[in-house]
Amino acid sequence: MCGIVGLFLKDKSLEPKLGELLTDMLITMTDRGPDSAGIAIYSGADDGRAKITVQSATPDADFKNLDQDLKNAIGKPVLMLVKSSHAVLEVPLDQLDSARSALTQLRPNIKVMSVGDSLEIYKEVGLPKDVAARFDVSKMTGSHGIGHTRMATESAVTTMGAHPFSTGPDQCLVHNGSLSNHNGLRRELIREGMTFETQNDTEVAAAYVSHKLKEGQNLGQALESGLEDLDGFYTFVVGTKDGFGVVRDPIACKPAVMAETDQYVAFGSEYRALVNLPGIENARVWEPEPATVYFWKH
Amino acid sequence: MQTFDLAARGLRELNQTLHSLRGGQTNETVWEIVNTRGSHAIAVGVDAPLDITVRGTTGYYCAGMNKQASIRITGSAGPGVAENMMSGTVIVEGDASQYAGATGRGGLLVIKGNASSRCGISMKGIDIVVHGSIGHMSAFMAQSGSLVVLGDAGDALGDSLYEAKLYVRGKVKSLGADCIEKEMRPEHYEALEELLRRGEATGKAKPEEFRRYGSARKLYNFNIDNAAAY
Numbered sequence: 001m002c003g004i005v006g007l008f009l010k011d012k013s014l015e016p017k018l019g020e021l022l023t024d025m026l027i028t029m030t031d032r033g034p035d036s037a038g039i040a041i042y043s044g045a046d047d048g049r050a051k052i053t054v055q056s057a058t059p060d061a062d063f064k065n066l067d068q069d070l071k072n073a074i075g076k077p078v079l080m081l082v083k084s085s086h087a088v089l090e091v092p093l094d095q096l097d098s099a100r101s102a103l104t105q106l107r108p109n110i111k112v113m114s115v116g117d118s119l120e121i122y123k124e125v126g127l128p129k130d131v132a133a134r135f136d137v138s139k140m141t142g143s144h145g146i147g148h149t150r151m152a153t154e155s156a157v158t159t160m161g162a163h164p165f166s167t168g169p170d171q172c173l174v175h176n177g178s179l180s181n182h183n184g185l186r187r188e189l190i191r192e193g194m195t196f197e198t199q200n201d202t203e204v205a206a207a208y209v210s211h212k213l214k215e216g217q218n219l220g221q222a223l224e225s226g227l228e229d230l231d232g233f234y235t236f237v238v239g240t241k242d243g244f245g246v247v248r249d250p251i252a253c254k255p256a257v258m259a260e261t262d263q264y265v266a267f268g269s270e271y272r273a274l275v276n277l278p279g280i281e282n283a284r285v286w287e288p289e290p291a292t293v294y295f296w297k298h
Numbered sequence: 299m300q301t302f303d304l305a306a307r308g309l310r311e312l313n314q315t316l317h318s319l320r321g322g323q324t325n326e327t328v329w330e331i332v333n334t335r336g337s338h339a340i341a342v343g344v345d346a347p348l349d350i351t352v353r354g355t356t357g358y359y360c361a362g363m364n365k366q367a368s369i370r371i372t373g374s375a376g377p378g379v380a381e382n383m384m385s386g387t388v389i390v391e392g393d394a395s396q397y398a399g400a401t402g403r404g405g406l407l408v409i410k411g412n413a414s415s416r417c418g419i420s421m422k423g424i425d426i427v428v429h430g431s432i433g434h435m436s437a438f439m440a441q442s443g444s445l446v447v448l449g450d451a452g453d454a455l456g457d458s459l460y461e462a463k464l465y466v467r468g469k470v471k472s473l474g475a476d477c478i479e480k481e482m483r484p485e486h487y488e489a490l491e492e493l494l495r496r497g498e499a500t501g502k503a504k505p506e507e508f509r510r511y512g513s514a515r516k517l518y519n520f521n522i523d524n525a526a527a528y
Contacts, residue, residue, distance in 0.1 A: 252415055252434075255377060255395070271355050271376060272336035285355075285374065287395060287414050290434060 002163075002176040003029025003149040004256075006237045006267035007277075008244035008296050009142075014263055014278070015043075019140030023132045025266075025273045026147035030128050032176075032269055033151035036162035037131040038123025040172040040239055043142035045118040049079075050096040052089045052103065053113040053120045055159060062107050063087050073102035084134045085159075086113065086122050093117060096169075111160060111197070116170030118143075118241055123162035143298060146239050146267075148174035154182075155200040165203045167194065168210030170241040175202040176254045176269060177233035185229065205230055209238060223247045223293040235288075237267055238295075245295035252290035259283040265296050300326050304340070305333035313342055320345045336376065341369055344386075361388045364405065380407045383424055389498070396433070399426045402443065408497045415452065418445045421462055427497025437464055438474065446493050448503045456511055460518075464511040465490055467503055476517040480510045 005025035009015055022039060044051070056062035059082065067080035070089060078099070079090040091099040100115060114121040122135040128149045132138060148163035155161045164172040179185075182201040185208060190196065194207045208230065212222035219240050226236075226247065235254040238245040246267055248256055259266045259274050261283045268274045271285070288294055302312055312331065319326065329350045334340060338357035341350055345365040352360065355373035365384040374392030383402040390398075393411035400416065402424025409417075412430035421440045431449030438454070440462035450468035457474020463486070464477075473479075482505075490505040 252396075257395075270336060270357055271374070272357055275335045275355075285393075287393070290415065 001032045001151045003032030003269045003273070004174050004176050004235065004237050004267060005029060005147045005269070005273050006145070006174075006239075006244065006246075008144040008265040009263065010265070011263035012143075015143060016141045018043075018142040018145055020138045021277065022145045022147050023128075023138040024276050025268060026128045026132060026149060028273045028275075029147075029149050029269055033149040034127055035150045035152045035157045036123065036125045036159070037128040037147070037149045038121065038162045038164050038174075039132070039135070039137050039145060039147045040114070040119060040121045040164040040166070040174075041137070041140050041142040041145040042118045042170070042239060042241065043120070043140070045143070045241055047117075048093055049090045050093045050099075050115065050117055051120055052091065052096070052099060052115045053086060053122070054089065054103065054107075054110045055086050055113050055123075056107070056110045057085070057159075058109070059085050059087070062110050066107060069106050070099060070102060073106060074098050083122070083136060085124060086135060088120055114166040114170075114172065116166075116241065119166065119170045119172060119239070121164055121166055121172060123148075123164065124159055125157055125162065143242075144239060144244050146172060146174055146237050146244075153178050154202075155198055158198075160198050161200050163202060164239075165200070165206035167203065167207040168213060170239075171206070171210050171213065172239045173202065173206035173209060174237050175205060176235045177249070179205060179230055179232035179234065181231040201232070205234065205236060213240075219243045219245050220293050220295045223295070227291050227293075235269070242298040243295055244297075245293065246288055247293050248288055248290050250291040256288050257285065258288055258294070259285045299328040299330055301330045301332060303333050304331055304337060305335065309337060309339060312340065316341060316344045316346075316348065316350075319348065334373070338376070341367070344369070347386075355392065364388060374411065375409075379409075380405075380424075383407060393430070394428075399424050402426070404443075406496055408499075410498070412449065418443075418462070421445065425493060425496070427493055427499055429497075429499055429502060431468065434471075435474070437462055440464075444489065444493055446490065446497060446499075446508070448499060456513070458517055459511075459513040461513060463489075465493075465508040466511065467508045470509075470511070473511065476514045477511055478514045480512045482506075482508070482510050486510055 071078040163174040166172045179201040182204040334354040342362040344367040348367040350369045352371045357376040359378040361369045362381040368387045370389045375394045377395040380388040383405045385405045389408040394413040396414040397416040399407040409428045415433035417432040417436040427446045434452035441460040444463045447466045451470045454474035456477030487505040
């Protein structure tokens with residue numbers, strides 16, 4: 001199993017409630033996967049600033065003066081917000097690459113969860129309610145977000161094995177299922193220059209999509225290509241800076257329910273996850289078709 | 299009528315209450331279950347001639363293993379609705395998720411909306427009437443009973459079918475292995491008319507609008523000539 005939730009807002013007036021709605025949805029899915037949980041939230045796009053979300057096993061030591069050290073390294077102002085084991089570093093958009101390479105020098109032990117204009121990712125081992133509380137997710141605002149609660153099958157229960165996986169700027173992917181050709185595909189993607197943090201099958205799917213986007217495909221095309229190249233069971237939910245996509249394998253054993261109103265598009269592994277959304281009684285509720293790509297764009 | 303608030307009293311109490319009515323004499327034969335909120339395993343294993351209305355949308359396995367009861371779901375049903383039903387009636391006013399009526403041995407399942415993939419998989423005597431369309435791999439290895447679809451059927455309908463009868467009014471995307479179209483004879487029109495009546499679909503469709511599909515009976519026995527194909 002595994003539980004997925006996703007919310008793509010069309011109505012800006014709901015943006016202050018994104019974190020709260022997603023947290024509630026994710027906690028409802030706890031019994032689909034109690035091993036670890038994670039959340040990806042998109043906010044603050046096109047404000048000229050980029051975000052790097054980092055994670056550390058020893059946050060007190062690693063995050064101490066990190067903003068100052070990074071500022072000295074890139075010569076530009078840096079804003080840091082520490083949340084438990086994670087920290088979000090805001091840098092000028094044009095300094096993203098230099099900041100990222102400076103980070104690996106300054107703090108070799110920290111892990112980069114995500115980089116981009118608007119994406120932040122928080123994930124840890126533990127129950128969704130604990131993970132969400134730890135990062136104060138319910139207070140977060142944003143335009144769209146994806147949550148995942150994991151029952152591990154393909155790799156160890158670790159922070160880096162939790163979902164969402166991010167393998168490109170402002171890109172993230174979560175997965176319910178298991179892939180059977182990820183080892184071969186990982187070798188091919190490594191030859192193409194992609195890098196991997198784990199032995200996890202989902203990270204391969206995320207890197208596959210990132211690689212296709214890098215080649216110039218849009219999200220919908222990348223997911224279409226995935227239907228040809230990814231073998232196994234999957235329901236994927238994918239986020240980009242302004243997009244939100246869903247695809248299921250042709251057998252479509254892994255459950256998925258979607259709801260759409262004038263205000264939002266929502267995804268849940270089960271309908272239970274959607275019951276507290278505003279206006280759900282009158283939403284169009286449907287089950288995504290197998291081997292069919294759905295995607296929405298702001 | 300007895301009203302049971304699922305959110306207030308919980309699933310275990312609901313099913314234990316319904317199970318306790320088995321076999322005995324009771325006046326509590328009409329039930330309404332409220333605050334379902336997509337919960338799993340609602341009214342599973344009922345074995346008494348009760349009239350149960352489930353208000354709202356349900357999660358996995360609602361009305362599974364039902365015997366005797368008439369259960370009506372006013373919203374949509376999650377995966378495995380009426381799975382392994384033995385007798386009685388289950389009516390879903392909305393849509394049903396995957397494997398609706400799977401392995402059902404008897405009784406009637408009616409889905410007023412659409413059913414998803416694997417509807418009636420391995421059915422063994424249940425009758426299923428779907429007012430909308432059904433998804434892929436429906437009636438896979440279906441052994442007996444009837445599946446009536448007023449809309450369309452997805453890929454691989456009736457793959458590896460035994461003796462279940464499939465009636466589809468709309469388009470069939472593709473037939474599964476060993477499933478073929480068969481002639482509609484007078485007894486089929488008659489049976490279909492009765493199924494449509496019981497399935498609350500009289501007036502929505504006429505028996506002569508349907509095509510019948512069944513087993514070509516070529517996969518029943520192992521054929522040594524096909525050994526290389528396995």
